[in-house]
Each structure stands twice: as C-alpha cells, then as structure tokens.
Amino acid sequence: MKILVTKNKEEASQKAFKLLQTDIINGAQVLGLATGSSPLGLYQKMTSSSVDYSSLISINLDEYVGLKPTDPQSYHYFMEHHLFAQKPFAKSFIPDGSNLNATEVINHYNQILATYPIDTQILGIGNNGHIGFNEPGTPFDSQTHKVKLTLATINANARFFTSSKDVPTEAYTMGIGSIIKAKHIILLAFGEQKADAINKMINGKVTTAVPASALQQHPNITVILDKQAASKLA
C-alpha cells in the first residue's frame, strides 16, 4: 500500500489527477468512479483539464435504490453534474436505481464488469470503513448486490439531503470482490472523521467488520490523505 499524506484536499486531488493521467497514458481504458465529497476535487481537475476522456469507459460503484437518474440526489445526477456533462466518456455505467428488480440490475452490472475489467478504481471510504456501499460484514468475495444501508451511513449521507428521513435506505453496489479486481486503486480520504477508518484500513486486522481492510491484500493501491485523515496512523 502506498500512502501519500498531503497538505490539503487541493494537493491530494492534484496528485490523484496525475496518477490517473499516468495510468491513462499507460493504457488504462476503464475507470471505476465513485461519488461522495472525496473525489470532487479530482473531478474538478478532470473537467478543467484539456484531457479527452471520450474514448474511455467509466463504471460507477453504486446507486441508491428507488431514485430515478434525473433525481438530483441520485448518483447518476451527481456524476452527470460533476463530470460527464463536461467530460463525456464513450460509455458510462451506473447501476439503475429506478429498477426495483434487483436480480435484473445485479446480473446486468456483473455482466458489465465482466466485459470491462476496471483498470483504475477511484475510491472514497465511509466513516465506518465501508467502500462503495459495502457495509461492515460484507464478504470480501462479494459481487454486485443490493444492500440495506446502516444507520451510520444514512446519517453520514444526510448532509446531501434535506433530512435523514429522505436518505434512501437501500442501494445497489459493486461488491468488494469486484472492487479489489481493479488493477490500480486510488483511495481518497479527508478530514478527522475518516481518521479511525483509515487507521483500521491500513494497520488493523483484515476483517469483514472493516470492509476497507480488504484493500490490504491489494497489490497496487495508492491512498491519498490529508493530515487530518492521517492523524491516527501509528
């Protein structure tokens, strides 16, 4: 695991952008993308650059169940607004949260992941150590599945909604097994509220109680932190 502790989000996002660029120059064609606040600085770097992503494929980690792609709280909308409108990809995949037939959504997404193996995966981490929407207890070999969100995640994500009552309680997510298949993973984490999860991910026991601890077994992962997220590292 390569760990970079940076001055701030700006420096971290610049480093992530450079790493992604290097991967693309070296042939990366399929990018795994994440939502949440952590990758926003990277997406700003991507949209303000002159780089053309229109021959690449993107595959997003997750989506809330029950939200239409046009819903401003959906991850479809988030990606369109923060990246795709300015930088279109050849094809962009995000689980269809408006389809309540979970089997159909899951089979379709697993098919997509089999067709387009991810070269570089951008990741954030939840305060409870989740990656994608893989909550504590998720098996490390899991594929795409539907999850019931924990109260911790619902509360953490309430900041994007008017109230925590509006946060959907279920999501479709790529499994941990699919995430760790990526050739290179770039994980971004900022702020003191991530410090505990980051320390457990890097120095803790490899356990399904901390989904991100699965990443200790990955051969090529770069973790980019600000000082606060790195503050509990021994």
Ligand SMILES: O=P(O)(O)OC[C@H]1O[C@](O)(CO)[C@@H](O)[C@@H]1O
């Ligand atoms: O980057 P943020 O907003 O702190 O979110 C952290 C994590 O939470 C999620 O948005 C899901 O709760 C993940 O996709 C993300 O990695």
